[in-house]
Amino acid sequence: MGTPATRPTPEQLLRQVEAQEEYAQTGRLKVFLGYASGVGKSYQMLDEGRRRRERGQDVVVGAIQPEISPELMKLLAHLEIIPLKMIEGNPVMDVDAILRRHPQVCLVDGLAYDNPYGSRNAHRWQDVEQLLAAGISVITTINLQYVDERRAQVETIRGKRVNVSVPEAFLRSADEIVVVDAPAEFPLARSHEPDAQPNAATQQHKLSQLREIALLLAADVVDRQLESYLERNGATQSWGTQERILVCISPKVNAERMIRRAQLVRDRFHGELFVVYVGEENLSAEDQSALERNLEIARREGIPVELLDAEDTVEEIIGFAHRHGITQIFIGHSLSGSWRARLTKTTVDRLIRAAEGMDVKLFPH
Amino acid sequence: MSSSFRTEPEPADSDAISGEKATRTGKLKIFLGYAAGVGKTFQMLTEAQQLRREGVDVVVGYFEPHARPDTIALLEGLEVVPRRVIEYRGARFEEMDTEAIVRRRPTVCVVDEFAHTNVPGSERGKRWQDVMLLLEAGIDVLTTVNIQHLESLNDQVYCMTGIRVRETVPDWVVQQAAEVVMVDLTPRALLNRLDRGAVYQGEKVERAKQNFFKESTLVALRELALRETAFEVESRQALAAEEKPLSPAAPETEPPQRSTERVLVYVTPEPSAAALIRRGKRVADHLKGECIAVAVCGKELAELSPRQRAALEKNMNFARNLHVPTHVIKAENVAEGLIDFARQQRVTQIYLLRPAVSRWRLPFRRNFVEQLARLGRDMEITFVAERAPLS
Numbered sequence: 207m208g209t210p211a212t213r214p215t216p217e218q219l220l221r222q223v224e225a226q227e228e229y230a231q232t233g234r235l236k237v238f239l240g241y242a243s244g245v246g247k248s249y250q251m252l253d254e255g256r257r258r259r260e261r262g263q264d265v266v267v268g269a270i271q272p273e274i275s276p277e278l279m280k281l282l283a284h285l286e287i288i289p290l291k292m293i294e295g296n297p298v299m300d301v302d303a304i305l306r307r308h309p310q311v312c313l314v315d316g317l318a319y320d321n322p323y324g325s326r327n328a329h330r331w332q333d334v335e336q337l338l339a340a341g342i343s344v345i346t347t348i349n350l351q352y353v354d355e356r357r358a359q360v361e362t363i364r365g366k367r368v369n370v371s372v373p374e375a376f377l378r379s380a381d382e383i384v385v386v387d388a389p390a391e392f393p394l395a396r397s398h399e400p401d402a403q404p405n406a407a408t409q410q411h412k413l414s415q416l417r418e419i420a421l422l423l424a425a426d427v428v429d430r431q432l433e434s435y436l437e438r439n440g441a442t443q444s445w446g447t448q449e450r451i452l453v454c455i456s457p458k459v460n461a462e463r464m465i466r467r468a469q470l471v472r473d474r475f476h477g478e479l480f481v482v483y484v485g486e487e488n489l490s491a492e493d494q495s496a497l498e499r500n501l502e503i504a505r506r507e508g509i510p511v512e513l514l515d516a517e518d519t520v521e522e523i524i525g526f527a528h529r530h531g532i533t534q535i536f537i538g539h540s541l542s543g544s545w546r547a548r549l550t551k552t553t554v555d556r557l558i559r560a561a562e563g564m565d566v567k568l569f570p571h
Numbered sequence: 572m573s574s575s576f577r578t579e580p581e582p583a584d585s586d587a588i589s590g591e592k593a594t595r596t597g598k599l600k601i602f603l604g605y606a607a608g609v610g611k612t613f614q615m616l617t618e619a620q621q622l623r624r625e626g627v628d629v630v631v632g633y634f635e636p637h638a639r640p641d642t643i644a645l646l647e648g649l650e651v652v653p654r655r656v657i658e659y660r661g662a663r664f665e666e667m668d669t670e671a672i673v674r675r676r677p678t679v680c681v682v683d684e685f686a687h688t689n690v691p692g693s694e695r696g697k698r699w700q701d702v703m704l705l706l707e708a709g710i711d712v713l714t715t716v717n718i719q720h721l722e723s724l725n726d727q728v729y730c731m732t733g734i735r736v737r738e739t740v741p742d743w744v745v746q747q748a749a750e751v752v753m754v755d756l757t758p759r760a761l762l763n764r765l766d767r768g769a770v771y772q773g774e775k776v777e778r779a780k781q782n783f784f785k786e787s788t789l790v791a792l793r794e795l796a797l798r799e800t801a802f803e804v805e806s807r808q809a810l811a812a813e814e815k816p817l818s819p820a821a822p823e824t825e826p827p828q829r830s831t832e833r834v835l836v837y838v839t840p841e842p843s844a845a846a847l848i849r850r851g852k853r854v855a856d857h858l859k860g861e862c863i864a865v866a867v868c869g870k871e872l873a874e875l876s877p878r879q880r881a882a883l884e885k886n887m888n889f890a891r892n893l894h895v896p897t898h899v900i901k902a903e904n905v906a907e908g909l910i911d912f913a914r915q916q917r918v919t920q921i922y923l924l925r926p927a928v929s930r931w932r933l934p935f936r937r938n939f940v941e942q943l944a945r946l947g948r949d950m951e952i953t954f955v956a957e958r959a960p961l962s
Contacts, residue, residue: 384756387800414807424797447791554940
């Protein structure tokens with residue numbers, strides 16, 4: 207730090223100031239994510255509101271769910287509430303009133319909510335966007351089943367369909383996400399959901415599946431936070447918090463086997479998978495069509511394929527691996543004695559030595 | 572195929588203390604956090620109070636005497652089993668009195684700091700071994716641990732923080748837990764707490780900020796903890812599915828599948844073999860497969876120098892402590908010996924360290940890789956590089 211080489215240029219400083227100003231002008235979004243009713247999301251949110259108020263922040267409650275437990279009631283007694291307004295007989299968060307009141311922090315219980323026709327926005331998460339744009343920070347709660355992209359997955363587990371939803375991208379834009387984790391038995395005893403089934407073991411199994419999805423979703427959000435943080439700070443090293451596999455395809459490799467194996471590892475670690483091939487000149491027609499077949503396997507599986515320039519194969523692969531935080535490289539290893547195969551062997555040998563902080567997995571062919 | 576290596580002694584049987592066999596093993600619940608100050612102990616004691624209100628016989632077996640005031644307040648009304656004093660090099664240390672707890676026989680015991688290393692002179696080296704004893708005596712245990720103490724993540728944590736965590740808990744111990752719950756708090760909130768003096772006091776605050784409490788490090792540790800908790804949750808689903816036959820009420824559950832994945836880790840005297848063993852075991856665990864550790868020697872183990880032999884022995888012991896079975900095979904040619912044995916054992920993947928550049932001349936190195944690939948063409952051969960922080 208502070209050395210001439212790392213001193214920012216005036217342009218960089220300007221951008222930084224602009225970014226900071228924008229950051230200062232928009233509100234922060236914090237999400238409490240739960241995987242079932244009764245895990246205590248609303249309690250945690252209101253409790254945070256109470257603590258912030260005690261520390262001198264200007265906090266209001268913008269929306270609260272209709273059923274209020276005595277525990278929540280106690281917390282609410284410490285907080286200012288902006289009443290919901292009725293539109294066509296349905297309660298709606300009063301965005302105009304909140305904007306006029308302009309608090310520092312607004313608590314919004316239940317992010318997944320569709321406003322009735324004639325409201326300012328169709329969905330409550332859009333109301334929240336508006337508050338954020340006005341510089342009001344929002345703390346909110348949501349259950350996993352209302353995350354749009356997870357709905358199908360959760361539906362097969364719960365066997366129940368929900369109509370309202372929030373796009374996952376909105377959650378991913380949050381500054382903070384907190385999973386309200388509790389053991390699977392815990393919410394069971396506290397859940398007052400009408401669909402609570404008498405079969406406790408089945409219910410517990412379902413909850414545990416939902417719990418896993420919620421934890422992984424939060425991990426993904428946190429991973430992106432980490433990535434952008436490292437980018438902003440110019441860090442080049444990946445820390446391997448998530449397994450990322452790079453499969454290197456060439457004409458002769460057994461791509462079917464390599465990709466199948468890579469998918470297994472990806473799935474078991476909930477990681478990511480990339481496929482690259484290094485462009486070679488003067489490929490025979492036979493090799494060219496073999497390469498096409500191999501690449502087709504990746505495309506068929508919906509895995510993005512990237513072409514690397516073949517100036518220096520090892521350097522290209524390692525460069526890609528560093529840029530993408532790769533933890534494992536899968537590469538074919540030829541057993542034939544041809545000159546091309548000998549060249550490949552040198553490549554493999556060099557790759558093994560160059561792959562600092564990564565695993566290199568050989569697939570003999 | 573005999574092994575002359577010593578095995579670590581198993582923890583003493585609780586019968587010796589209690590004089591009777593427990594009718595059931597206790598259940599273990601772990602409150603997992605990603606750093607000091609996220610509220611693990613607080614949540615654990617809150618649960619203990621809840622249990623006490625429900626009439627359960629709960630005692631506190633160990634809590635940190637330097638705990639924060641709001642945490643200490645949560646001890647009110649809970650019975651605390653006095654710690655025992657151990658003298659070591661003229662100083663007095665206090666450790667959990669495991670034997671006293673077993674004699675007291677509560678239903679549930681609260682034990683802070685699962686990864687703690689006991690002072691020399693204690694019956695057991697690690698607190699998790701004390702906890703195992705409580706469980707064997709039929710006592711349920713609530714405990715706390717931070718993610719950086721998990722053995723299989725040791726290298727990644729080193730990579731992120733530059734700190735080699737010495738107090739670790741083997742993954743198989745965590746897998747014994749009936750439940751693992753994540754105690755979550757955002758890094759920013761945690762840093763606020765730190766600044767308010769709610770985590771550490773005085774100079775410790777600044778020191779902490781140099782190490783674990785950098786925002787990027789906290790974010791990374793938090794991600795590790797979230798993924799680990801998800802993995803623990805998933806493993807328990809699979810176990811539950813295996814234990815009970817499918818109930819008609821859960822038709823969507825997939826039938827349990829036994830993995831045929833077998834990872835062989837080739838252990839050498841190098842110190843980095845520890846990282847290799849951790850990696851092989853972690854991959855095997857995630858693939859729901861098995862992991863074995865294999866050392867290869869010439870005609871006799873005695874052919875190794877005493878120093879090499881001691882280093883190899885240390886690495887093999889390390890593997891056994893992670894519950895990775897070890898084998899020593901004799902072979903003139905390492906690649907042939909490894910692959911023969913691997914085939915006998917139906918191994919699918921071989922994990923080994925990158926051949927060191929300095930000690931292995933290029934042709935020899937390339938030959939070894941080549942030989943392994945040729946002989947083990949139906950297997951996968953993985954070279955593992957050490958994970959180290961960028962200087």
